[in-house]
């Protein structure tokens with residue numbers, strides 16, 4: 001047996017600290033009409049132990065033993081060498097992927113779900129609320145709440161709720177309550193239903209509902225949990241890249257040339273890429289590529305602005321690349337990539353030229369997903385296919401240039417609950433959407449008069 005396909009770490013080799021990119025690049029503060037938002041202002045929304053992490057600029061942060069213990073249910077995650085994909089493309093590149101589909105709920109989201117549930121539990125919280133797009137995050141948080149003993153309430157974007165009944169059942173099996181958003185559970189949901197009863201929903205709307213549901217609980221024992229975007233979520237995900245570095249070393253790779261991840265709110269990309277961004281800041285030559293859908297191109301077509309994280313404007317202003325908080329994405333099948341904004345840390349890294357975003361249409365992504373399924377054998381989530389499509393492009397480029405590049409991408413989740421999307425692709429019902437500049441310009445009229453990040 002000469003080919004080693006899976007590079008595995010033992011539990012004792014798991015990273016003991018997370019890497020915090022906020023130590024190495026400066027992100028403009030959250031803003032309210034009264035100026036920068038102090039940490040205390042978040043107290044009704046998040047437990048203060050997580051708020052502390054959100055504002056931290058310490059480079060390395062210890063992973064508590066309790067969180068490590070939860071992570072070992074499935075971590076360390078294997079890194080695979082994609083021999084079969086390489087062969088199909090005929091590329092001289094060596095392709096590796098981190099297999100985050102290994103987690104019980106099927107994606108990278110478990111990494112921050114167990115950390116957030118643990119910190120909330122430590123703080124004495126009894127219940128978490130959240131939103132979910134594709135259903136991956138809701139499943140992961142429901143799983144984490146079950147492990148630590150918290151109640152869980154999930155607002156699921158209407159279109160996914162209808163397309164993915166099994167995701168809802170996973171959440172319910174873990175003991176969570178799941179509502180289609182917009183819902184009649186909140187004032188924000190009722191207001192949107194009154195105006196647009198047929199709306200497919202959006203992550204921005206579901207976030208408004210989940211926050212409202214947490215902060216209006218009269219017992220004060222409920223907090224909100226977010227599966228992407230915020231600094232502490234990016235932090236928890238860095239275990240992916242930190243493991244990958246050790247695994248590349250075991251595989252005998254002295255350097256990596258290209259690092260790729262799909263981006264919705266930015267967390268799986270950040271998790272894999274930020275430890276390599278750190279190397280790049282310190283002189284390494286690496287192309288680091290976040291990949292977004294052409295129909296929801298916040299990094300490649302949005303503007304670097306202060307905008308709200310949600311549609312009902314309940315969140316403070318966040319410095320990020322955005323398409324405007326009113327942006328209503330086309331109902332493409334990568335539900336987890338249909339978010340109007342982008343994590344402030346990912347946005348800032350893009351603004352400073354440390355990462356090089358691209359966008360790809362959904363048909364090319366599904367085609368890549370099919371090639372991957374038929375070669376490597378795992379059916380990718382529609383979100384993940386964006387990273388695979390970019391990897392195939394890079395591998396073909398390496399072939400044309402005759403270069404032995406090392407490409408690493410994040411396999412953020414499996415698609416076994418997303419087969420409706422594959423069905424639509426196979427029966428020719430999917431099409432590509434381009435976002436017209438006029439729509440973006442219209443959305444930005446709402447942001448006139450807002451402060452501008454430097």
Ligand SMILES: Cc1ncc(COP(=O)(O)O)c(C=O)c1O
Pocket residue numbers: 107108133134135136137227228229262263264265266267268269335336337381383384412413414
């Ligand atoms: C499998 C998978 N990959 C990627 C994403 C995108 O989120 P993020 O950009 O935060 O990683 C999602 C979101 O739901 C997802 O489920």
